[in-house]
Amino acid sequence: MSWNAIDWKALERMRVAFLQGTSGATDYWQSENDLASYDATFAQRIGWKWDYVLHELTRRGWSPPRGELLDWGCGSGIASRAFLDHFGPSSISKLQLWDRSSLAMQFAAKRAREKYPGLEASAGLGGFAVSSDQSESAGLRPGRHRAILPDAPGRRPALRPRRCSSATC
Numbered sequence: 001m002s003w004n005a006i007d008w009k010a011l012e013r014m015r016v017a018f019l020q021g022t023s024g025a026t027d028y029w030q031s032e033n034d035l036a037s038y039d040a041t042f043a044q045r046i047g048w049k050w051d052y053v054l055h056e057l058t059r060r061g062w063s064p065p066r067g068e069l070l071d072w073g074c075g076s077g078i079a080s081r082a083f084l085d086h087f088g089p090s091s092i093s094k095l096q097l098w099d100r101s102s103l104a105m106q107f108a109a110k111r112a113r114e115k116y117p118g119l120e121a122s123a124g125l126g127g128f129a130v131s132s133d134q135s136e137s138a139g140l141r142p143g144r145h146r147a148i149l150p151d152a153p154g155r156r157p158a159l160r161p162r163r164c165s166s167a168t169c
């Protein structure tokens with residue numbers, strides 16, 4: 001994206017919502033250009049944080065279990081692209097992108113497919129079905145090996161996997 005195409009007004013609107021803590025209330029992605037503008041700016045900083053975290057995981061000898069990867073609250077999809085840059089697209093069998101915004105899921109899936117030709121990338125939860133058990137915070141159905149990326153390094157998704165052989169980073 002060229003610097004001139006960035007929608008600075010949209011970024012300012014989002015920044016205000018992030019700083020005022022109102023961004024959780026409603027979906028703030030209004031257009032594909034919002035996502036492209038975010039991806040070219042704010043998301044880059046998130047990507048640098050992921051690069052650090054992933055490098056540190058490797059330094060400590062961790063590698064992801066082979067299987068599907070879920071990018072939870074994917075936004076423009078910078079987290080999963082950082083993961084795939086680091087471990088390589090062959091480290092996963094499929095990328096699943098989940099967000100309350102369908103615009104965001106579509107954008108992130110498209111960007112991932114463009115960057116990693118041949119990668120299977122889908123919007124939605126796919127095989128990561130939500131458990132109906134409400135006795136504690138709802139969980140994701142355990143089963144196959146998989147890794148889950150929450151919407152910020154160190155933060156866990158609201159719906160967490162339980163009793164499963166997965167990795168959440």
Ligand SMILES: C[S@@+](CC[C@H](N)C(=O)[O-])C[C@H]1O[C@@H](n2cnc3c(N)ncnc32)[C@H](O)[C@@H]1O
Pocket residue numbers: 024027028043046072073074075076077078079098099100101104150151152
């Ligand atoms: C600040 S953005 C972060 C996007 C991306 N993970 C990143 O690090 O750049 C937070 C994302 O979480 C999504 N989101 C907020 N609440 C959500 C929810 N309850 N379920 C799924 N996604 C949610 C928003 O739509 C937004 O795309």
